[in-house]
Amino acid sequence: MLKVLAHVPGVTHEGKSAKTSVEALFTLWEESKERHPYMFFMGTDFRKLKAPLFWYDILHVLDVLSHFKWARKDRRFKEMLKLVESKADDEGRYIPESIWTAWKDWDFSQKKIPSRGLTFFVHRILERTRQ
Numbered sequence: 001m002l003k004v005l006a007h008v009p010g011v012t013h014e015g016k017s018a019k020t021s022v023e024a025l026f027t028l029w030e031e032s033k034e035r036h037p038y039m040f041f042m043g044t045d046f047r048k049l050k051a052p053l054f055w056y057d058i059l060h061v062l063d064v065l066s067h068f069k070w071a072r073k074d075r076r077f078k079e080m081l082k083l084v085e086s087k088a089d090d091e092g093r094y095i096p097e098s099i100w101t102a103w104k105d106w107d108f109s110q111k112k113i114p115s116r117g118l119t120f121f122v123h124r125i126l127e128r129t130r131q
Helices: 002-007 016-030 058-065 075-085 116-129
Strands: none
Touching (some): 002 016, 002 058, 016 058, 016 075, 058 075, 058 116
16 A cells, blocks of 8 residues: 555655554564564565565565655664665675566576566665665
């Protein structure tokens, strides 16, 4: 739902719905060791880099949150982003850590070499955070 709010013209990014949704994600991150709500658990699988961005995972959550300028300033956003950035190779590229074979023809459906697609997704978030 937050992704929809980020892209609907005329919907304020500072509204109650957006703020409540962002805070829910931040709280789940902050309490990820203690709280494990069904389907919204932020455990080890959540932290694995994967593409495309339709799973509930760290990269997808960061992508959505990065549309909210005020959310990018939050320490929890920065913690998630720092974790993702720490997974880059020396050239700033990213290797998928989880794959789905339905995407076997895409470069992000392997776990051996850096993926241009996955690297693009990460760098798009990084670029957005610099705005």
